[in-house]
Amino acid sequence: MDIEAVRTFVAVAETGQFQAAADELGISQQAVSKRIVVLERDLGASLLVRTSRGSRPSLDGQVFLPHAKKVLAALAQAERAVRPGSRPLRVDVLNRRIAPAQAVYRFYRSRPDTALDAVTLSEENAAQAARAVLEGSLDASFRALPADQVPAGIRAERLLDVPLQLLVGPAHPLAGKGQVQPADLVGHRIWIPGIRPGTEWELFYQSLSQDFGLSIDALGPDFGDEALMDALAGSGSLATLVGTDDRYLWPDNYGLRRVPLREPTPLYPHILLTRAEHRNPVLTDLRDYLRASRPQVDDEVWVPAWVSH
Structure with a gap:
């Protein structure tokens, strides 16, 4: 599973907009769409429901979202643990x-x-x-x-x-x-x-x-x-x-x-x-x-x- 795709899904779920997620991550809206497609294909589930007002997590997306956030938090903690000056x-x-x-x-x-x-x-x-x-x-x-x-x-x-x-x-x-x-x-x-x-x-x-x-x-x-x-x-x-x-x-x-x-x-x-x-x-x-x-x-x-x- 691509961790950047997971990060992108969380950004879309929280902002409700592909463009807002793209701005937050510093990538193009097209790149956001590609990452979501790849993640949904890897999981075999549709994670987002597209509407005229933007996007929101599907039922599967709602189940996946808290786990995705925990994965990102654990990764951030692991990075901090080995960053120079962070660990003893x-x-x-x-x-x-x-x-x-x-x-x-x-x-x-x-x-x-x-x-x-x-x-x-x-x-x-x-x-x-x-x-x-x-x-x-x-x-x-x-x-x-x-x-x-x-x-x-x-x-x-x-x-x-x-x-x-x-x-x-x-x-x-x-x-x-x-x-x-x-x-x-x-x-x-x-x-x-x-x-x-x-x-x-x-x-x-x-x-x-x-x-x-x-x-x-x-x-x-x-x-x-x-x-x-x-x-x-x-x-x-x-x-x-x-x-x-x-x-x-x-x-x-x-x-x-x-x-x-x-x-x-x-x-x-x-x-x-x-x-x-x-x-x-x-x-x-x-x-x-x-x-x-x-x-x-x-x-x-x-x-x-x-x-x-």
């Missing part, structure tokens, strides 16, 4: 505690009427997230995707570089430092539970370890962030790495310390992945917000060689 922008932030989630939350707070849906694809690696963006199940994802692995059709933008900090308990030998260099971490165990093989964060920490001679591991089971905080608080030798915007909570009596890393400052590059031709006003606003609010690092920085500079 679906953004993968990977983990609700880390910098992308905090940045997207601040963006939303600055524009509380924004249609936004933040999701966490924590089980997928960067390549899988990029594929989800290409397939349209995501509008955007924050991932540290190597430059040579960005698939065709994906736009990759470094809009959220996050400086790393050392997180240690009060008994750790570096706990009282105002800042430390990555080289100062040599010989200290850095434990980052939950690093999964084949993920971009595994590749990132491998690169960091190799470039500075660090001992970074994910040995043992991952019992969650609270268990990690417990372990740090009770250890004089254990440390982990967190981003400056990562949101971790612990009891006051744990006395955990965040120690900035400097000379150079390692940056974790959360790269925004979107479809190359994707047009969405909320996505444009998010890009502008990230550019305007990106942290300024007054120091030499380090990022892995595989990240696009």
Whole structure:
């Protein structure tokens, strides 16, 4: 069934005139007549009664009219649902505690009427997230995707570089430092539970370890962030790495310390992945917000060689 013929029938039924319907639809009266003929032939029923004063729905037309209006209303709703800016922008932030989630939350707070849906694809690696963006199940994802692995059709933008900090308990030998260099971490165990093989964060920490001679591991089971905080608080030798915007909570009596890393400052590059031709006003606003609010690092920085500079 031709949806434009259905639209034309509704216009004639409501205006009572072929010419009035033609004017409303921006077509000729002849085109209106042809569409009605085609629709009546497809349905096997006469939908309009022609009179000297115009046209009105026949008995079959009266039965068909409310259904036709529902079809047109459903089509309009479907079009609005996918029109850029109409449906919520679906953004993968990977983990609700880390910098992308905090940045997207601040963006939303600055524009509380924004249609936004933040999701966490924590089980997928960067390549899988990029594929989800290409397939349209995501509008955007924050991932540290190597430059040579960005698939065709994906736009990759470094809009959220996050400086790393050392997180240690009060008994750790570096706990009282105002800042430390990555080289100062040599010989200290850095434990980052939950690093999964084949993920971009595994590749990132491998690169960091190799470039500075660090001992970074994910040995043992991952019992969650609270268990990690417990372990740090009770250890004089254990440390982990967190981003400056990562949101971790612990009891006051744990006395955990965040120690900035400097000379150079390692940056974790959360790269925004979107479809190359994707047009969405909320996505444009998010890009502008990230550019305007990106942290300024007054120091030499380090990022892995595989990240696009």
